[in-house]
Amino acid sequence: MIWKGEVLVSNGEGGVYNERMLGGARVWDPYRSKLAALYYVGTGIELTPEMRVLYLGAANGTTVSHLADYTEAVYAVEFAPRPMQDLLEVARRRRTIVPIMADASRPERYAPLVESVDLLYQDVAQPDQAAIAIRNCIFLKAGGNLILMLKTRSVDVRKDPGEVFRDTLDALTAAGLQIKESTWLVPYHNDHAAIVCTKPARAR
Amino acid sequence: MQSYWFGDVEAGTCTPFFGDPRAIVERVSTITISTDTFVPLQWEEAVPCGVCRDRAEYLSTLREICFAAAESEIRGIYAEKDAELLQMVRMLDEMDTVINLLSERATDWHQIRHPTFSRKYHRTPAHILVRNMGEKSRGALGRVANQIESLSATRTDLAKEVSGRANQVIPNTSALIGGLVAARLVSQAGGLVQLARLPASAIQVIGARTALFAHLRSHTPSPKHGIIFQHRRVHNAPRPVRGRVARVLAGKLAIAAKIDLYRGVGAPEFIASAQEQIDAAGEGTKKE
Numbered sequence: 465m466i467w468k469g470e471v472l473v474s475n476g477e478g479g480v481y482n483e484r485m486l487g488g489a490r491v492w493d494p495y496r497s498k499l500a501a502l503y504y505v506g507t508g509i510e511l512t513p514e515m516r517v518l519y520l521g522a523a524n525g526t527t528v529s530h531l532a533d534y535t536e537a538v539y540a541v542e543f544a545p546r547p548m549q550d551l552l553e554v555a556r557r558r559r560t561i562v563p564i565m566a567d568a569s570r571p572e573r574y575a576p577l578v579e580s581v582d583l584l585y586q587d588v589a590q591p592d593q594a595a596i597a598i599r600n601c602i603f604l605k606a607g608g609n610l611i612l613m614l615k616t617r618s619v620d621v622r623k624d625p626g627e628v629f630r631d632t633l634d635a636l637t638a639a640g641l642q643i644k645e646s647t648w649l650v651p652y653h654n655d656h657a658a659i660v661c662t663k664p665a666r667a668r
Numbered sequence: 669m670q671s672y673w674f675g676d677v678e679a680g681t682c683t684p685f686f687g688d689p690r691a692i693v694e695r696v697s698t699i700t701i702s703t704d705t706f707v708p709l710q711w712e713e714a715v716p717c718g719v720c721r722d723r724a725e726y727l728s729t730l731r732e733i734c735f736a737a738a739e740s741e742i743r744g745i746y747a748e749k750d751a752e753l754l755q756m757v758r759m760l761d762e763m764d765t766v767i768n769l770l771s772e773r774a775t776d777w778h779q780i781r782h783p784t785f786s787r788k789y790h791r792t793p794a795h796i797l798v799r800n801m802g803e804k805s806r807g808a809l810g811r812v813a814n815q816i817e818s819l820s821a822t823r824t825d826l827a828k829e830v831s832g833r834a835n836q837v838i839p840n841t842s843a844l845i846g847g848l849v850a851a852r853l854v855s856q857a858g859g860l861v862q863l864a865r866l867p868a869s870a871i872q873v874i875g876a877r878t879a880l881f882a883h884l885r886s887h888t889p890s891p892k893h894g895i896i897f898q899h900r901r902v903h904n905a906p907r908p909v910r911g912r913v914a915r916v917l918a919g920k921l922a923i924a925a926k927i928d929l930y931r932g933v934g935a936p937e938f939i940a941s942a943q944e945q946i947d948a949a950g951e952g953t954k955k956e
Binding site for chain 1: 671672673696699700701702703706708709710711727728730731733734735737738739741742745746
C-alpha cells in the first residue's frame with residue numbers, strides 16, 4: 465500500500481469524485497471508503513499490480529477506482545441502475561475495470577464473464593451477506609483472500625451488531641474459510657466490520 | 669463442458685462464439701451454470717480459441733461486451749413506463765415542501781417590515797399573500813415572492829402532468845383513486861412492479877408508517893388508512909365506516925395494480941363493479 469506520511473493514497477487519474485490530491489497521488493479517504501478504513505485500523509490485504517479482483521456491490525465506483533489503481537483487473541458487480549450509471553463512467557476512464565450489471569447473490573448469472581480471482585471484495589447491503597460471499601468463493605483461487613465488509617445493520621437492525629458479527633464469523637468458518645483478521649471500522653464507519661479470510665489451498 | 673462468454677471449452681478444446689457484443693450478451697444470458705461442476709474461467713483459454721491474442725485484447729473485448737450489456741439493461745429499466753412517473757410525483761411532493769417553507773419564511777420577513785401585520789382573522793390564503801408581497805415589497809423580498817409564485821404555477825402544471833401520465837400508465841389504479849394519489853402509491857411502493865406485489869392490507873396503510881409501527885410495537889390502534897385517505901371516498905366517509913371503505917378500496921387497488929402491470933390497459937367492467945362495491949361499503953351503515 466502506498467502511504468504518503470500518514471495518508472493512504474493511490475496512483476491514478478484524479479477527479480473521480482473530487483478527491484483530494486497529494487503530490488500527484490489520489491488521497492484514499494477512510495471516511496468514504498470502507499476498504500481505506502480497513503487499512504487505517506487494521507492490516508487488510510496488500511494489493512499488488514498483478515492482482516485480479518472481484519468486487520461485489522461496486523456502487524458508484526469510489527472504492528473501485530482506488531482498487532483499480534493498485535491492481536491488474538477489477539470485475540465490478542453492481543445491480544442498481546442509478547449507481548451503475550456512475551460506475552460505467554468511472555470504468556470508461558479506467559481500463560482495468562470490467563463493469564458487470566448483475567445481482568451479486570446470483571453468481572451463476574455472471575459466471576461466464578468473470579475469471580478466477582486473487583481477491584474477493586464484498587460490500588453489499590443485504591441480509592444474507594455471509595451466504596453471498598460464500599457463494600461467490602467459486603471464483604476465488606485457492607490461497608486467495610476474501611474481504612467482507614459486514615454491514616451489521618443490513619443483516620438485522622434489531623440484533624446486536626456484535627452478535628451479527630460473531631454469527632458471520634461462524635458462518636464463514638463453517639464454509640471452510642480461514643479467518644485472518646476481523647475488526648470494527650470505528651471511528652470511520654459505525655456498525656461496520658471488516659472480515660479478512662483466506663480460502664485454503666485444498667478445495668473445500 | 670464449460671460455457672464462457674467467448675465460447676465453450678471441453679476437454680481442452682474450445683468452440684469459439686463469434687458475434688457482435690449484442691449477440692454475445694444474448695448468448696451469455698442463456699448460459700446456465702451449476703455451481704457444483706463450474707470451473708472458473710481462465711482467460712488464457714480464450715487465446716487458442718481465437719478470440720484474442722493477448723491479455724490486453726482479452727480485457728478490452730470483455731469490457732466492450734459488459735458495457736453493452738449494462739447500457740442496454742439500464743436503458744430497459746428506465747424505459748419502463750412508470751420510471752418517469754416516479755420522478756415526476758416525487759418532484760411534485762418535493763416542490764410542495766419547498767413552496768411551503770419559502771412562503772412561511774417570506775411571511776416572517778414581511779411581518780418584520782410591517783410590525784402591525786398579523787394573519788389572524790384574515791381569510792387571505794397563503795398564495796394570495798405571496799402575490800401581494802411580490803407586488804408591493806421592495807428589493808429581494810419582492811423578487812423572492814415572485815419566484816415563489818412562479819414556482820407554484822409550475823407546481824400546478826406538474827400536478828396536471830402527473831395525473832395525466834398516471835391515467836396513461838396506471839389507468840385502472842388511477843380510475844379508482846385519481847391519478848395523483850395513484851402516482852403517490854406507486855412512488856411510495858417504489859414502482860409499479862413493487863406495488864402490484866403488495867397485499868391489499870399493505871396498500872391500505874402505505875404512508876402511515878409511523879402509526880403502523882407504533883401499533884406493532886406498543887398496541888396502539890392500527891392505522892385505518894395511509895395515503896389512500898387523500899381519496900374523497902375515504903375522507904368523506906363517516907367515521908364508523910371509514911376503515912371499511914379504506915379496506916375495500918385497498919383490496920380493489922391491489923387488483924387494479926396487477927391489471928395495470930400485466931395487462932396495461934383499462935378494464936371498464938372491473939372498474940364499474942369495484943366502484944359499486946366501494947360505494948356500497950360506505951353506504952351500508954349510513955343510517956347509524
